[in-house]
Amino acid sequence: MMKLLPLILLLSLMSFITMTLAYGQDDFALAEDCPPSFEFVTVEGKAGVCRLVNLYQFYDSVQGRGLGGTQTSLPEHRDGFTPAQIDLGRYLFFDPLLSKDGSISCASCHQPDKGFSDDLDRSIGVTGEKVGRSAPTLWNVAFLDKFFWDVRAKSLEEQAQGPLFDPLEMGNTPEQLLATLRANTVYLKMFAQAFPDEKELAVEQVYIALTAFQASLISLNSRYDRYAHGYHQALSENEIKGLNIFRSFVARCAECHQPPLFTNNQIAVIGTPEPEGRDFDIGAQKTYAAVENSQKLRGGFKVPTLRNITKTAPYMHSGKFDKLFDVVEFYSKGRGHAVPKDEKLQLHWHIWEPELTDEEMQLIVDFLGSLNDESLTPEIPAHLPSGLPVVDEKYQLRLSSE
Amino acid sequence: MGKKMNKIIIAVAVVGAFAGGLYFGNNQNSTPVITNSDSGASYGGGFNKNAQVTAPTKKSAVAKRTVAGKTHVVNDGESIMAAVQLATPGDTIQIMPGTYHETVYIDKDDIRIVGVIKEGKYATLDGQRKLNDAILYSGNNIVIENMRITQYKGNGIMGQAGNNFEIRNNIIVDTGVYGIFPQLGQNGIVEYNVISGIEDAAIYVGMSDNIHVAHNDVFDSVAGIEIENSRHAIVENNYVHNNTGGILAFITPGLPIKTTFDVIIRNNFVDNNNHKNFAAPGSTVSGIPAGTGILIMAADEVVVENNIISNNKVTGILITDHENAPNTTIDPESDPAPDKVMILNNIMLNNGYDTIDEAKALMLTEFKQGNPDILRVGVSRDSCIINRHRYVTVGIDNWKECAFTNTDAIDSYILDEPVAPREIDPSERGKVVYMGICAGCHTYTGRMIGPPVQIIQALYMDNPQGIADYIAAPTKKREDYPEMPPQNYLDAETRLAAAKYMLGRKN
Numbered sequence: 082m083m084k085l086l087p088l089i090l091l092l093s094l095m096s097f098i099t100m101t102l103a104y105g106q107d108d109f110a111l112a113e114d115c116p117p118s119f120e121f122v123t124v125e126g127k128a129g130v131c132r133l134v135n136l137y138q139f140y141d142s143v144q145g146r147g148l149g150g151t152q153t154s155l156p157e158h159r160d161g162f163t164p165a166q167i168d169l170g171r172y173l174f175f176d177p178l179l180s181k182d183g184s185i186s187c188a189s190c191h192q193p194d195k196g197f198s199d200d201l202d203r204s205i206g207v208t209g210e211k212v213g214r215s216a217p218t219l220w221n222v223a224f225l226d227k228f229f230w231d232v233r234a235k236s237l238e239e240q241a242q243g244p245l246f247d248p249l250e251m252g253n254t255p256e257q258l259l260a261t262l263r264a265n266t267v268y269l270k271m272f273a274q275a276f277p278d279e280k281e282l283a284v285e286q287v288y289i290a291l292t293a294f295q296a297s298l299i300s301l302n303s304r305y306d307r308y309a310h311g312y313h314q315a316l317s318e319n320e321i322k323g324l325n326i327f328r329s330f331v332a333r334c335a336e337c338h339q340p341p342l343f344t345n346n347q348i349a350v351i352g353t354p355e356p357e358g359r360d361f362d363i364g365a366q367k368t369y370a371a372v373e374n375s376q377k378l379r380g381g382f383k384v385p386t387l388r389n390i391t392k393t394a395p396y397m398h399s400g401k402f403d404k405l406f407d408v409v410e411f412y413s414k415g416r417g418h419a420v421p422k423d424e425k426l427q428l429h430w431h432i433w434e435p436e437l438t439d440e441e442m443q444l445i446v447d448f449l450g451s452l453n454d455e456s457l458t459p460e461i462p463a464h465l466p467s468g469l470p471v472v473d474e475k476y477q478l479r480l481s482s483e
Numbered sequence: 484m485g486k487k488m489n490k491i492i493i494a495v496a497v498v499g500a501f502a503g504g505l506y507f508g509n510n511q512n513s514t515p516v517i518t519n520s521d522s523g524a525s526y527g528g529g530f531n532k533n534a535q536v537t538a539p540t541k542k543s544a545v546a547k548r549t550v551a552g553k554t555h556v557v558n559d560g561e562s563i564m565a566a567v568q569l570a571t572p573g574d575t576i577q578i579m580p581g582t583y584h585e586t587v588y589i590d591k592d593d594i595r596i597v598g599v600i601k602e603g604k605y606a607t608l609d610g611q612r613k614l615n616d617a618i619l620y621s622g623n624n625i626v627i628e629n630m631r632i633t634q635y636k637g638n639g640i641m642g643q644a645g646n647n648f649e650i651r652n653n654i655i656v657d658t659g660v661y662g663i664f665p666q667l668g669q670n671g672i673v674e675y676n677v678i679s680g681i682e683d684a685a686i687y688v689g690m691s692d693n694i695h696v697a698h699n700d701v702f703d704s705v706a707g708i709e710i711e712n713s714r715h716a717i718v719e720n721n722y723v724h725n726n727t728g729g730i731l732a733f734i735t736p737g738l739p740i741k742t743t744f745d746v747i748i749r750n751n752f753v754d755n756n757n758h759k760n761f762a763a764p765g766s767t768v769s770g771i772p773a774g775t776g777i778l779i780m781a782a783d784e785v786v787v788e789n790n791i792i793s794n795n796k797v798t799g800i801l802i803t804d805h806e807n808a809p810n811t812t813i814d815p816e817s818d819p820a821p822d823k824v825m826i827l828n829n830i831m832l833n834n835g836y837d838t839i840d841e842a843k844a845l846m847l848t849e850f851k852q853g854n855p856d857i858l859r860v861g862v863s864r865d866s867c868i869i870n871r872h873r874y875v876t877v878g879i880d881n882w883k884e885c886a887f888t889n890t891d892a893i894d895s896y897i898l899d900e901p902v903a904p905r906e907i908d909p910s911e912r913g914k915v916v917y918m919g920i921c922a923g924c925h926t927y928t929g930r931m932i933g934p935p936v937q938i939i940q941a942l943y944m945d946n947p948q949g950i951a952d953y954i955a956a957p958t959k960k961r962e963d964y965p966e967m968p969p970q971n972y973l974d975a976e977t978r979l980a981a982a983k984y985m986l987g988r989k990n
């Protein structure tokens with residue numbers, strides 16, 4: 082690996098030169114319009130910003146928390162970024178320049194065609210080794226206020242610094258990232274356009290732009306949503322049966338995977354098993370180590386959204402299950418059945434023994450398919466300011482082999 | 484159970500050491516403060532509905548019907564769900580006596596399910612231990628009354644984010660986890676139901692606001708009535724007997740809505756709640772000691788007034804924080820202490836006669852004897868009580884006197900005007916549909932899944948109705964584009980508004 086590194090860097094550099102020759106600065110213009118589903122709103126004396134417009138915003142919910150049934154409002158969310166910030170975030174997101182050695186981008190592990198996740202149990206970073214956990218989907222992250230499986234970040238800006246600077250993930254440092262971006266004339270121009278009030282390019286602007294882009298990944302127009310808005314023919318008979326099992330108090334899926342986002346954004350200790358040979362992952366216990374009784378959160382993870390869930394296998398924090406059916410079956414196999422013998426966990430009260438039949442479990446899986454909506458998938462840039470291959474080299478190789 | 488007990492004992496020992504020091508100097512024989520509750524100030528409550536006091540509130544939670552809808556009569560042997568599918572908002576489903584084996588789900592507004600009781604014969608929903616829930620609703624303005632529900636595995640009646648509901652006069656026997664469970668709803672009444680044999684709470688109000696639970700008969704269940712992570716709730720005039728725990732006001736940690744406050748528990752019979760705990764292992768209520776009359780866990784601003792609390796063997800009223808409660812997780816975002824508990828006059832008879840060891844240990848720290856009527860463990864700030872001399876109490880000697888003696892000024896927390904309908908403002912409708920739905924496939928100039936808006940504008944410039952009609956039942960028009968999915972879930976008016984908005988776009 083160490084021997085290969087200079088070669089990769091050299092190749093990157095060469096491609097960078099060719100690309101910059103082929104695509105001049107003028108080929109990169111940041112968008113002036115908001116992404117679909119966002120309204121351009123101008124406030125006097127300020128740059129216009131993009132505001133999300135969605136049918137759910139016209140409903141209400143208890144305490145405004147955005148949880149409940151079919152016609153329920155959404156929780157508070159992030160928006161209000163300029164079109165330029167969102168578009169700059171898009172370039173950054175797909176640009177391997179953000180990693181230590183130019184080998185991977187955010188999109189390497191959050192691939193648009195895989196629900197902004199990857200198909201690995203645990204993602205692979207710059208070192209070629211697997212990282213601690215599975216890459217979570219980015220759909221609808223605008224509505225979340227806790228990030229990472231163990232909820233250790235409270236904002237998208239804070240979250241972005243995790244993978245960027247984790248030695249096993251993108252392996253960069255704030256200093257190197259800043260230096261690389263400042264050395265790139267295209268990015269200098271783009272950042273100046275996206276942050277006109279800032280004197281110079283700062284690393285915080287990277288986090289804001291990535292946040293702006295990720296907050297535009299909205300998936301709220303699935304067939305289920307049409308059902309929820311009142312068009313009951315949008316779901317098949319089996320999918321409705323599945324919905325009713327999903328929200329029944331036997332299966333209790335909807336108690337944590339609560340509509341409309343299909344997550345309540347809380348921590349739950351469910352006792353999910355690790356893949357063979359992996360040590361037990363204590364999850365949120367570490368995040369809350371300073372809190373009294375944090376052992377009660379041992380093995381706790383954030384409840385993930387189920388939107389576009391069919392796209393993000395394998396499932397759970399370390400990819401134990403390949404199929405959705407296996408996940409559903411895990412919940413039906415009984416409280417604590419997969420907890421290691423030497424572990425004592427405060428399992429969530431909704432984890433019980435629902436004894437679902439195979440048919441019922443399959444109906445839940447059928448229903449989950451109706452939550453797919455990728456209509457607002459952003460366009461992947463054709464070329465990047467860095468001149469590096471979009472997403473990463475491996476991705477391009479896969480595309481060319483297909 | 485053994486493990487749980489150990490936990491409680493450890494926690495209690497800590498509390499005991501602390502309390503021992505705190506109470507040691509108290510004079511146990513001081514003259515009791517006798518408060519005359521015939522007069523005195525009234526408790527104001529935490530929810531200001533309206534500054535001015537008008538005529539007494541009529542207790543109706545659902546919106547008034549201005550137009551009479553259809554009545555769909557369902558006879559024995561027919562399907563209730565088939566009628567629900569036919570029904571539109573404003574309709575009533577009238578169910579004749581008979582036995583129905585189905586799950587009824589209502590994802591529509593303003594539907595009333597009304598059972599017909601004929602010479603004592605009910606319309607019975609029977610899950611035969613095979614079906615999950617009997618009735619699920621997510622619409623606003625739902626009424627469910629006069630039904631008999633039995634043998635379901637999940638819940639009898641479950642609401643998911645429906646506002647303005649009324650659930651009354653139902654008989655629910657031996658049905659799964661919760662008898663009646665409105666969750667995430669605002670403005671609802673649960674009254675005159677008879678519920679028994681439930682392995683969690685017979686009536687469970689979860690994450691809701693403005694709730695009235697009255698005149699119910701709940702028995703032979705693990706918990707009688709539970710108000711959880713909810714605000715502005717009144718529990719009154721219920722007969723709560725032979726459950727493991729009678730009436731509960733909880734904050735359950737780990738839920739997305741973090742508070743319970745402003746709960747009034749008054750004028751209930753809370754008798755003989757000594758039933759063996761038969762809750763599912765790991766459930767929150769599985770930790771309730773059999774013999775608990777009223778249990779307040781972490782909930783704030785709970786008033787307990789004029790209940791007749793009798794024959795509950797552990798204690799009449801148990802007040803605890805999360806630390807001392809078994810089976811709860813921790814939640815850094817919720818406050819574990821029950822603060823501002825207000826105990827007004829209550830009749831306490833023969834409680835605590837066979838109490839738990841932890842209670843006895845706590846009593847020792849206060850040099851008290853007898854059977855505890857009121858037991859407080861863990862932290863509770865700014866709580867108050869009147870006429871404390873009447874009861875055998877543990878852990879409340881330092882509580883203040885309450886500044887009021889009754890809750891007479893509060894009739895109900897049901898809203899004067901029901902929660903408004905979920906309607907998109909007509910002036911906004913076109914934009915919202917365009918942005919929320921159309922924009923997923925159409926951009927102004929570029930090619931996406933559907934053709935560019937500019938091209939559509941050129942074709943339909945003076946004909947928004949043409950677009951509105953087309954999108955209701957699209958046909959394939961262009962070889963190089965996929966066929967558009969029908970948008971017939973939007974009503975005609977909304978489709979026209981979206982069409983007009985699309986034609987007016989400039990970018």
